[in-house]
Amino acid sequence: MFWEQQDAGVRLEWGEAGLEHLAAQADVVVVVDVLSFATCVEVAVSRGAAVLPFGWRDARATAFAAEHGALLAGERAAGRPSLSPTSLLGLPAGARLVLPSPNGATLCARAGEAGGVVVAACLRNAAAVGAWIGGRFQNVLVVPAGERWPDGTLRPALEDLLGAGAVVEALAPALRPSPEAQGARAMFQAMRERLPEVLGGCASGLELSERGFAEDVALAAELDVSGCVPVLREGVFVNAVS
Template sequence: MSSPAAPHDQSAYQVRLEWGVDGLARLAPSDVVVVVDVLRFSSTVTRAVERGESVALDASARAVSINGAVVAAHAAAGGSATVLLGSLRNAAAVARAVMAVQVERGARTSIAVIACGELASSEHGAPLRFAVEDHLGAGAVVDALSDLGIDHSSPDAAVAGEGFRSLRGAVRHLLTASGSGRELDARGRRDEVLAAAAVDAASVVPVLRDGTFVAF
């Protein structure tokens, strides 16, 4: 007799959503993991891959955003999941990539969307802070999946998807007004915040292969 599902593993749903490394561990193993770290890991790596570059998941990548890189590393170490980077910039492209994975597998494909959040400090094990930009980015991916008919979503994913859908027109303001956006603005990086807020501006999806992000 099989063991009952854990109450928080979202295994009953095709599209799942959680926060950070601990959230990834709580979820049932998924066929695809979409790592969402809007400011700045996902957006920065996506822009690099758009330029034809490959980005190694090493110390240089971690310098962009340690939490996004760490989540990606844990997702890759956890088994055979396809690890993608998602953001506001490429949400629709991520959904198409997930659909392509499902077609190639020829079977219903489970998707874990992991919003990375912000660490309270740079120390390992620091508590995770909710990040509005990652909630919007994760919601954009969930919404784009729904548009393709991949819509058997957990409550967590459904709330994020509907939140993005209703606030899509305010994304630019919400990112620039967020704590992370204001922090980057103070460092002279407002252009990065505005680029990250450009919904579906990119058609490229970074996929992690042998420790390096390349175009899917």
């Protein structure tokens, strides 16, 4: 089909529909959710914790956490582990955390159900993810998660496009990107020197700052500061390079 981005080693498509239509041809799916699911996963897993993605923050999440002997991440303002990357900086090694997210976690869980290799990527670990994938896989699907409009439809998010472009940049020496992936890479290259400014001024960054989480945006804008590669294994994100 015309939308399959055939003959490219690195393909890129947005959200659940992109995952549904393109994942079958991929050896590995890289889910990018910069603000904030994938950044939370990187922060937690790099500290030796395990993260269980879950799509809903309701009674189902409570039951799921209890079933797996895990701590349930709460609301951002609750002063405990949550979908706030800075709230996870003190997470101890060996902790198990259920991290609900309607975008990134849902994509990771669905990609995992399909049986393929799933990696969580953000700006902080883009180069590490690219280095780990290179030489192991020949067909990579990069999925920027995006956000949601009030009616539930996908809102493409600049921060996820930049994170996806950073991953493509790291993969491009070894694998040929599709035009869609090249576009994300070009956007990243154009803005890589201004990531804190750009993330702070984009819609998602402004929302978090207005809610009092500007530190989360600053942390998420740090480029290639982590060697962590979170890989989903039996429904749990662990560090593939530990």
